[in-house]
Amino acid sequence: MEKHKREEEFFRRIIQETNREKASPDLLRNVMYAIEAKQSLNLAYEPLISRNVWIALVVLMSFAVLGLFLITTDFSMKWNFEFMNYISIPKINLSSTMLYAIGFVSLFFLQIPFLQNYMRNQYK
Template sequence: MEKRSRKEILAKKIMKNAGLEKPSADFSANVLKAVEARQKVLKYEPLISRKTWFGIAGAVIVAVIGLYVISSDLALNIDFSFINALSFPKLNLSSTMMYAVAFISLFFLEIPFLKRFLVKQYD
């Protein structure tokens, strides 16, 4: 036979003395009413708002117009020689490393948006 600890024996005695409780006759109905009362009606809310879509559309339009102006004869005579004065370090990364950095940066950029979406959904 297995040796039982004092705690196991005591727990078994307490369980025998306590007995089983029986739920009331309308227990299921009460549980369903409580669940229905806690349910919220979720309204549809897009992940990207209307203001954001207008901002994206505006940025695309400005970019297209800007590229057209730069490539056409309408180009403004702006001196961009100050860019040559800036010195940036040259990094020699393999393509695998560049893909990994891009993936991780996109992943970390996406986390705040998903967190905000989930918080709004469950609040």
């Protein structure tokens, strides 16, 4: 207890001896200007996937769909797959909610590297 009293007296004496610094009269105005300048800073919108990439994806998908409709093949497999009759593979039954959850989580983890790269480039 005595130690605390001595420390308190010491701090009071130090505070009284030192001159208290006063803020400049324009401090509030300067702070408000800094806040307004920070708020007015607008980042230009830049999409994650550029227009050229979207066009390339549309063209690629169009060719793929047209190719599926136009190409006919007379390919037949002459291999023997009778051993598949002896293998029993258990059937997995998942509810639609579980399928949606798996799809959501997989897409979420798929986009994390893209977002990390974007944020890394944004704040360099």
